[in-house]
Amino acid sequence: MSAKLVQGYEVVIGFETHAQLSTQSKIFSRAPTAFGAEPNTQACAVDLALPGTLPVMNLGAVERAIELGLALGSHIAERSVFARKNYFYPDLPKGYQISQFEIPVVQGGEVSFMLGDEKKTVRLVRAHLEEDAGKSLHEDFIGQSGIDLNRAGTPLLEIVTEPDMRSSDEAVAYAKKLHEIVTWIGICDGNMQEGSFRCDANVSVRKPGAALGTRREIKNLNSFKFMQQAIDYEVRWQIEEIEDGRAIQQATVLFNPDTGETRAMRTKEDAADYRYFPDPDLPPLVIGRDWVERVRSEMVELPWVMAARFCADYGLPEYDAATLTQSMAMAAYFEATAKACGQPKLASNWIMGEVLRRLNSGELAFEHLPVGSTRLAALIGRIADGTISNNAAKQVFDALWTDGGEVDAIIDAKGLRQMNDSSALEAIIDEVLAANAKNVEEFKAGNAKAFNALVGQAMKASKGKANPAQVNDMLKQKLG
Amino acid sequence: MTELHHLGVAELTALLQSKQVSAVEVATRFLARLGGNPHNAFLDIDSEVTLAQARASDAKLAAGTAGPLEGVPIAHKDVFVTKDLVTTAGSRMLNGYRSPFDATVVARLRQAGMVTLGKLNCDEFAMGSANENSAFGPVTNPWNTAHVPGGSSGGSAAAVAARLTPAATGTDTGGSIRQPAAFCGITGIKPTYGRASRYGMVAYASSLDQAGPMARSAEDCALLLSAMCAPDLDRDSTSLDVAQEDFSATLGHSLQGLRVGLPKEFFGEGLAADVRRAIDAALAQLQALGATLVPIGLPRTELSIPVYYIIAPAEASSNLSRFDGVKFGHRAADFADLTDMYKKTRAQGFGQEVKRRIMTGAYVLSHGYYDAYYLQAQKIRRMIADDFQNAFASCDVIAGPVAPTTAWKLGDKANDPVASYLADIFTLPASLAGLPCMSLPVGLGESGMPVGLQLIGNYLQEAKLLNVAHQFQLATPHHKQQPGAAA
Numbered sequence: 001m002s003a004k005l006v007q008g009y010e011v012v013i014g015f016e017t018h019a020q021l022s023t024q025s026k027i028f029s030r031a032p033t034a035f036g037a038e039p040n041t042q043a044c045a046v047d048l049a050l051p052g053t054l055p056v057m058n059l060g061a062v063e064r065a066i067e068l069g070l071a072l073g074s075h076i077a078e079r080s081v082f083a084r085k086n087y088f089y090p091d092l093p094k095g096y097q098i099s100q101f102e103i104p105v106v107q108g109g110e111v112s113f114m115l116g117d118e119k120k121t122v123r124l125v126r127a128h129l130e131e132d133a134g135k136s137l138h139e140d141f142i143g144q145s146g147i148d149l150n151r152a153g154t155p156l157l158e159i160v161t162e163p164d165m166r167s168s169d170e171a172v173a174y175a176k177k178l179h180e181i182v183t184w185i186g187i188c189d190g191n192m193q194e195g196s197f198r199c200d201a202n203v204s205v206r207k208p209g210a211a212l213g214t215r216r217e218i219k220n221l222n223s224f225k226f227m228q229q230a231i232d233y234e235v236r237w238q239i240e241e242i243e244d245g246r247a248i249q250q251a252t253v254l255f256n257p258d259t260g261e262t263r264a265m266r267t268k269e270d271a272a273d274y275r276y277f278p279d280p281d282l283p284p285l286v287i288g289r290d291w292v293e294r295v296r297s298e299m300v301e302l303p304w305v306m307a308a309r310f311c312a313d314y315g316l317p318e319y320d321a322a323t324l325t326q327s328m329a330m331a332a333y334f335e336a337t338a339k340a341c342g343q344p345k346l347a348s349n350w351i352m353g354e355v356l357r358r359l360n361s362g363e364l365a366f367e368h369l370p371v372g373s374t375r376l377a378a379l380i381g382r383i384a385d386g387t388i389s390n391n392a393a394k395q396v397f398d399a400l401w402t403d404g405g406e407v408d409a410i411i412d413a414k415g416l417r418q419m420n421d422s423s424a425l426e427a428i429i430d431e432v433l434a435a436n437a438k439n440v441e442e443f444k445a446g447n448a449k450a451f452n453a454l455v456g457q458a459m460k461a462s463k464g465k466a467n468p469a470q471v472n473d474m475l476k477q478k479l480g
Numbered sequence: 481m482t483e484l485h486h487l488g489v490a491e492l493t494a495l496l497q498s499k500q501v502s503a504v505e506v507a508t509r510f511l512a513r514l515g516g517n518p519h520n521a522f523l524d525i526d527s528e529v530t531l532a533q534a535r536a537s538d539a540k541l542a543a544g545t546a547g548p549l550e551g552v553p554i555a556h557k558d559v560f561v562t563k564d565l566v567t568t569a570g571s572r573m574l575n576g577y578r579s580p581f582d583a584t585v586v587a588r589l590r591q592a593g594m595v596t597l598g599k600l601n602c603d604e605f606a607m608g609s610a611n612e613n614s615a616f617g618p619v620t621n622p623w624n625t626a627h628v629p630g631g632s633s634g635g636s637a638a639a640v641a642a643r644l645t646p647a648a649t650g651t652d653t654g655g656s657i658r659q660p661a662a663f664c665g666i667t668g669i670k671p672t673y674g675r676a677s678r679y680g681m682v683a684y685a686s687s688l689d690q691a692g693p694m695a696r697s698a699e700d701c702a703l704l705l706s707a708m709c710a711p712d713l714d715r716d717s718t719s720l721d722v723a724q725e726d727f728s729a730t731l732g733h734s735l736q737g738l739r740v741g742l743p744k745e746f747f748g749e750g751l752a753a754d755v756r757r758a759i760d761a762a763l764a765q766l767q768a769l770g771a772t773l774v775p776i777g778l779p780r781t782e783l784s785i786p787v788y789y790i791i792a793p794a795e796a797s798s799n800l801s802r803f804d805g806v807k808f809g810h811r812a813a814d815f816a817d818l819t820d821m822y823k824k825t826r827a828q829g830f831g832q833e834v835k836r837r838i839m840t841g842a843y844v845l846s847h848g849y850y851d852a853y854y855l856q857a858q859k860i861r862r863m864i865a866d867d868f869q870n871a872f873a874s875c876d877v878i879a880g881p882v883a884p885t886t887a888w889k890l891g892d893k894a895n896d897p898v899a900s901y902l903a904d905i906f907t908l909p910a911s912l913a914g915l916p917c918m919s920l921p922v923g924l925g926e927s928g929m930p931v932g933l934q935l936i937g938n939y940l941q942e943a944k945l946l947n948v949a950h951q952f953q954l955a956t957p958h959h960k961q962q963p964g965a966a967a
Contacts, residue, residue: 050579051577055717056714094802096801275850276850277794283718
């Protein structure tokens with residue numbers, strides 16, 4: 001592997017990602033999981049750990065774990081075990097978190113992605129099901145802390161990688177790819193601000209060929225930007241420590257976006273003994289082959305499978321196919337447009353160009369696109385049949401984007417129809433040649449720019465409606 | 481007519497259904513007996529709640545919409561949470577706690593028409609064999625108030641024996657139904673693990689806890705158990721998906737040809753002579769009823785003590801973590817910070833035995849000890865279960881003593897937890913294997929205290945156990961014997 005060195009050090013990164021699963025109810029209770037409700041309104045007796053309450057597995061959470069495992073080529077354990085992780089904290093109602101410890105539901109697998117032109121593959125160790133804790137609110141309660149248990153019991157899938165990444169770029173690319181996959185298959189809404197997709201990065205550095213260095217874990221990275229900043233800072237900090245002759249202590253650190261620094265929360269010395277043991281309230285989770293096959297048959301087409309199909313069925317270049325399959329909404333938009341207009345490459349160009357540019361500048365999501373696939377297809381149809389020029393089409397697209405309306409009506413209202421009538425065009429060109437004798441002379445004397453000036457004059461005279469290619473041809477013909 | 485409080489569940493049901501007596505009359509009669517809280521058996525009584533339920537029962541009886549046990553009173557061990565009555569689990573930690581819901585078992589018995597008389601004293605969080613570990617004082621044995629009633633369902637056993645209630649619920653983790661039933665001369669059954677829902681039972685050791693009825697006869701227990709048990713898959717993941725069963729249906733079967741296995745490990749040195757005599761007489765009676773006695777072995781019986789006292793405390797240490805002063809229950813009045821709040825709350829809220837088991841449990845689960853203790857215990861637990869399966873190859877039910885001795889005197893073992901643990905030797909194996917098992921009275925020992933015979937069946941064989949016990953009770957008067965205190 002061609003590792004990119006930082007000041008002579010190799011960077012080693014592993015990830016633990018908590019993906020909140022998109023179930024309607026909690027992992028072990030029937031309380032709803034919706035975000036943003038009034039504190040403690042979405043916690044039932046089970047979530048509050050009232051005496052006598054017991055957990056019951058939400059099979060929807062299990063199915064989502066199976067889906068991820070199938071998407072990443074993992075082994076789906078036929079029998080996995082829930083364990084209790086025991087510790088005291090006010091927002092942990094039972095005094096233990098139900099998680100999977102020794103035998104997780106998803107084992108192995110890999111995530112592949114492009115880093116520039118290079119294909120990278122990060123191996124997964126495991127993905128296991130667990131419940132989230134509540135939240136401690138330290139503000140707004142003078143001298144006291146408030147506890148909101150709405151989030152307690154929310155289903156999480158913790159996805160753990162091998163320490164396979166060698167740079168912050170690669171780490172961010174991995175995280176983006178994983179994010180793309182979980183949102184694509186619909187097991188997680190991917191909302192990083194709301195904490196639906198939280199990453200912890202285990203970072204260490206070493207001299208090439210040396211044993212793994214001591215790692216520090218950066219917790220709760222909730223944006224790709226902070227992820228990169230935090231890892232870069234952490235790498236520089238660790239190298240400085242080592243260069244200054246200090247050993248790295250294993251620790252958990254937090255990234256402060258305001259200072260751009262990481263700061264240790266706790267070191268290994270004060271690591272708790274969680275006294276894991278199998279939860280006697282939950283029998284082992286048994287997943288038969290038939291269940292796995294049913295989930296497989298109901299799963300959406302995976303992005304890389306769809307991309308390969310786009311290349312094969314629509315003749316798209318790999319780059320186009322990979323770009324268009326970055327989100328399910330974009331891929332669906334492409335496919336609908338391509339089918340409606342019969343011009344897949346044009347559809348691809350328009351989506352990757354005008355559509356993405358506008359979405360990005362307006363920070364709009366694909367789901368809220370103002371120009372539907374039917375209209376875009378109609379527009380592309382008008383380019384393909386020569387009714388309007390590519391430039392005119394951009395004007396039409398502008399109008400569609402801002403005001404809506406129908407493609408043909410806008411073309412007519414704006415008078416953008418191309419002049420495809422050659423006798424009319426010939427008349428215009430004759431006029432232009434007569435009125436611009438000087439340019440004609442210059443062209444004949446060998447000045448190529450003069451030809452372009454004539455084309456420009458002809459287009460202007462046609463009020464932009466002439467087909468530029470046709471103007472070119474006709475001028476060349478007239479000027480011999 | 482015999483006074484109402486001398487009647488059992490079956491008899492009261494007959495009177496109520498034929499409208500010879502009203503539910504309010506029955507409830508009033510039993511409530512009248514609770515004045516002064518005899519034997520300290522009850523922890524909460526609310527006559528308004530009881531009488532309101534009794535009036536509702538009378539309305540249903542009048543309307544012809546009565547449940548099978550309509551109007552029959554029952555009292556619940558205080559580890560079952562109840563909406564209308566306080567639930568403490570015998571602990572200061574839950575002093576005054578009211579649950580927003582009824583335990584499934586309580587709800588099912590209410591659905592069957594039973595009227596709640598109150599909540600019954602027990603060892604704190606069901607940890608104990610003498611009911612001396614209740615934060616609300618010990619329960620005394622109605623046969624002799626100088627003696628313990630057994631535990632942890634001591635209040636349940638004492639209340640039934642003293643005719644304070646015709647029936648009670650109990651819970652059995654390592655013998656907590658069978659041993660107090662034996663000590664107080666009543667009948668009690670722990671069904672197969674998973675038969676009765678654990679939802680709404682304050683958890684002690686989740687993989688062992690099981691609810692069951694305690695009453696005066698196998699016939700009554702069969703009626704109660706039929707109402708208590710049904711799948712509760714939406715609330716309890718360990719609930720068994722087996723159809724509700726009428727355990728009364730087969731009570732009349734003959735015992736001819738029944739093979740009764742006698743584990744030699746249950747009849748060794750530690751067994752008191754008077755207990756041995758009563759058990760032998762009972763076994764002879766079973767023979768007289770047509771059963772054959774088969775010698776069997778349960779070779780890991782002794783190991784069940786260390787195995788139980790590793791697994792149960794391990795689970796308890798985790799189950800009791802929720803009592804932290806944050807959300808419900810006791811919270812220390814003064815504290816410096818969060819850790820101090822936890823420490824003081826738990827130091828004040830839990831009693832000695834509970835603390836001892838939490839510490840034992842935390843120890844056996846801790847890093848570096850888990851494999852040697854907890855994992856090893858789980859392996860032996862499986863072997864104990866296998867031993868039973870080997871034994872059931874040659875017998876239909878297993879019989880033996882419930883406890884090595886009759887009820888001891890209050891205070892005798894209070895300061896010697898190990899001696900108390902050792903006395904659980906005959907009840908622990910069936911608990912660890914999750915098998916149905918019961919206790920029925922078979923006479924009195926030297927000190928005039930009752931002796932209980934234990935019957936253990938294979939999985940889901942509750943009906944067989946109740947059948948054997950009922951046939952025995954048809955032929956013998958022991959279950960009708962009652963302490964002087966019951967008059």
